[in-house]
Amino acid sequence: MELSKRTYMQFGGTLLSFAGWVLSCVTTFVPLWKNLNLDLNELENWTMGLWQTCVVQEEGGMQCKDFDSFLALSAELRISRILMCLSIGSGILGLSICSLGLDCVNIGERRQESKNRLLLLGAILLWTAGLSALAPVSWVAYDTVQEFWDETIPDIVPRWEFGEALFMGWFGGFFLLVGGTLLASSYCFIPSDPKNASYTPSKYHKQYLSVDSKYPDLTV
Numbered sequence: 001m002e003l004s005k006r007t008y009m010q011f012g013g014t015l016l017s018f019a020g021w022v023l024s025c026v027t028t029f030v031p032l033w034k035n036l037n038l039d040l041n042e043l044e045n046w047t048m049g050l051w052q053t054c055v056v057q058e059e060g061g062m063q064c065k066d067f068d069s070f071l072a073l074s075a076e077l078r079i080s081r082i083l084m085c086l087s088i089g090s091g092i093l094g095l096s097i098c099s100l101g102l103d104c105v106n107i108g109e110r111r112q113e114s115k116n117r118l119l120l121l122g123a124i125l126l127w128t129a130g131l132s133a134l135a136p137v138s139w140v141a142y143d144t145v146q147e148f149w150d151e152t153i154p155d156i157v158p159r160w161e162f163g164e165a166l167f168m169g170w171f172g173g174f175f176l177l178v179g180g181t182l183l184a185s186s187y188c189f190i191p192s193d194p195k196n197a198s199y200t201p202s203k204y205h206k207q208y209l210s211v212d213s214k215y216p217d218l219t220v
Contacts, residue, residue, distance in 0.1 A: 006186045010102050010119075013182030017098070017126050020175030021091035024133045027169040028084040031064060033140055034160040047163060050081050076143055080136035084169075087132035091176060094125030098183050116187050123187075126180030130173045137169030 031049030045056045054064040067073055070081075099105060101118030141162060148159045 007103060009182045009186040010104075013123075013179045013186065014095070014098065014102070015179070016175045016182065017091070017095055017179030020126075020130065020133075020172045020177075020179060021088070021095060023168050023172030023175065024084065024087045024091060024129065027133070027137065027165045027172055028088060030165050030168075032163040032165040033137075034144060035163045036158055036160050048160070049163075049165065050077055050084065076136075076139055080140060083132045083136045087129045087173075087176075089129075090125045090132060091129035094122045094129060094180070096122075097125065098122030119183050120187050123180040123184035126176050126183065130176030130180065132173075133169055133176065134173035137166045137173070141166050 028050065031047050031052050031054045033050065034048040036046035036048075047054045047056065052064045052066045054062050056062050067077075070078065073081075097118050099122075101115040101122065103115075144160055144162060147153070148161065153159070
């Protein structure tokens with residue numbers, strides 16, 4: 001029963017972690033962190049991400065322009081780039097290490113303690129990836145709310161709103177945290193190794209062994 005729980009937790013943790021890592025990658029590179037709708041020109045919608053700004057036109061499609069300089073960006077975008085890249089790196093490294101500690105992988109199957117440590121180390125990296133994904137999207141969302149309700153800005157000035165990437169980042173970070181927690185929790189369900197189990201002979205077997213030791217030439 002413990003082995004089945006451990007297997008289910010490892011499968012669910014790996015699946016959630018992989019889904020969270022994919023969402024983290026998509027969040028990093030899509031230019032959908034902020035949206036801007038112009039009242040004067042309803043045919044154009046502006047979107048902004050960590051790497052470029054795009055304008056979406058109903059007739060002309062989408063046109064994007066990369067940011068000219070990393071140092072010219074605001075502090076939130078610079079730090080968000082670093083944290084999201086850290087999330088991607090930690091996520092793929094955590095998944096790789098956890099895959100070596102899964103029970104379905106035959107590598108190092110005779111060293112269960114080492115595999116359990118790999119699971120725990122991979123889970124810590126997945127936690128790091130989840131927190132690194134949640135921090136920048138939450139920061140950008142907080143600044144967007146503050147600017148949207150800033151009374152010092154005239155009402156005629158358009159304001160940025162939440163983009164779809166923020167929600168993907170929240171889901172991705174949450175999946176990474178939950179997946180890492182499941183993989184770490186499977187560490188508590190240590191499977192019993194039948195190869196190392198000791199055999200306790202019955203009293204009749206003990207008598208047979210004692211007779212066999214007294215008469216080594218006796219054959220059955």
